[in-house]
Amino acid sequence: MATVVFAAIILLSLVLALLAARGRDVLQIEEYLVAGRSFSGVLLFFLAVGEIYSIGTMVGLPGGIYAEGAGYGIWFVGYILLAYPVGYFLAPLVWRAGERYGASTFPDVLKGHYGSRLLEVTAALTFFAYLIPWAQLQFTGLQVALGALGFGVSPTTATAVAAAIAFAYIIFSGVRAPANISILKDILLFGAIVIVGVAAASAAGGISNVFGSAEQLNPSSLRIEGGQAMTFALTTIVFQAFGFITLTTPFIFTGRGGHGEAHVHRDAAVHADVPVPHPGRVLRRKRGAGP
Amino acid sequence: MGYFNPWSVVVGLVIPFVAVVGGVAVLGRSEAVVLGMPLVYFWVFLWFVLTTLCLAASWYLFDRGDFEDEEEV
Numbered sequence: 001m002a003t004v005v006f007a008a009i010i011l012l013s014l015v016l017a018l019l020a021a022r023g024r025d026v027l028q029i030e031e032y033l034v035a036g037r038s039f040s041g042v043l044l045f046f047l048a049v050g051e052i053y054s055i056g057t058m059v060g061l062p063g064g065i066y067a068e069g070a071g072y073g074i075w076f077v078g079y080i081l082l083a084y085p086v087g088y089f090l091a092p093l094v095w096r097a098g099e100r101y102g103a104s105t106f107p108d109v110l111k112g113h114y115g116s117r118l119l120e121v122t123a124a125l126t127f128f129a130y131l132i133p134w135a136q137l138q139f140t141g142l143q144v145a146l147g148a149l150g151f152g153v154s155p156t157t158a159t160a161v162a163a164a165i166a167f168a169y170i171i172f173s174g175v176r177a178p179a180n181i182s183i184l185k186d187i188l189l190f191g192a193i194v195i196v197g198v199a200a201a202s203a204a205g206g207i208s209n210v211f212g213s214a215e216q217l218n219p220s221s222l223r224i225e226g227g228q229a230m231t232f233a234l235t236t237i238v239f240q241a242f243g244f245i246t247l248t249t250p251f252i253f254t255g256r257g258g259h260g261e262a263h264v265h266r267d268a269a270v271h272a273d274v275p276v277p278h279p280g281r282v283l284r285r286k287r288g289a290g291p
Numbered sequence: 292m293g294y295f296n297p298w299s300v301v302v303g304l305v306i307p308f309v310a311v312v313g314g315v316a317v318l319g320r321s322e323a324v325v326l327g328m329p330l331v332y333f334w335v336f337l338w339f340v341l342t343t344l345c346l347a348a349s350w351y352l353f354d355r356g357d358f359e360d361e362e363e364v
């Protein structure tokens with residue numbers, strides 16, 4: 001039964017990925033990377049929510065609390081929570097800069113704004129270097145999850161198949177694939193989190209018993225004990241609140257602008273030769289205000 | 292001219308950061324239990340809701356006017 005459900009969900013996600021490309025020329029680079037900057041607020045919401053959930057949500061976070069104590073749990077939920085206030089202020093600027101410079105990625109923005117190829121390449125390589133351990137953790141978590149399903153396939157095979165499927169999404173539909181799939185993913189994960197939470201609390205006989213059981217496995221899972229655990233939690237929350245929202249900005253470029261944005265875009269083109277100290281300062285003004 | 296509304300920054304950014312980071316620093320070792328949860332967990336979960344309210348306040352009270360053209364779409 002579990003195998004049938006699992007296979008059905010994977011198939012459904014592949015269908016959603018393929019349908020996403022229908023009627024679109026995904027071979028155009030702007031369409032492929034940022035969907036022609038056409039996504040609505042609702043789709044952006046699902047993409048933004050989808051960025052939160054990874055295999056770490058289901059496997060890494062609970063495992064981290066058992067292994068390292070409360071500091072890990074508080075760090076994990078704390079940095080993701082604070083990433084959104086940072087994003088609230090940063091994302092509109094990044095979006096406007098993307099529109100202004102025709103950027104599809106964060107390094108494109110740096111290239112456009114500072115005119116430095118070196119900065120662009122450095123940023124791109126930094127992102128790439130950061131994503132390698134991240135991807136490795138995802139595959140490790142995936143092996144744990146698939147192992148629990150009891151398919152009996154080797155970790156290497158499971159990883160290769162998962163990578164091939166994820167690659168197929170992107171090849172066929174560009175950014176529209178993860179956008180479409182994020183709706184399915186968000187709904188499934190939200191359901192899973194609620195169901196697992198309710199099931200765990202009722203099986204343990206109340207929320208306080210859930211924490212009681214955790215304390216038996218690791219006495220430090222209820223409180224942040226020790227100065228080092230506290231320092232780790234506090235500094236990592238602040239650092240990653242900024243890092244998370246920067247690393248996950250690519251979806252911001254897919255957003256659709258309003259009338260004001262179209263005007264600003266023309267305005268920026270007309271005044272392209274005027275040095276602008278800060279892109280947001282000019283672009284933030286209301287329509288008609290001019291630079 | 293500042294390009295963020297300072298009140299918006301206070302409500303939407305400074306308050307959530309101070310509350311979460313400061314709250315964890317102060318309450319992290321507490322043995323108190325609220326609704327079955329250790330206080331530090333309860334505090335962070337509480338700020339999931341309060342941070343959302345802070346951002347809503349920033350938007351509706353301070354920032355919405357600057358983005359009104361985009362609202363038309």
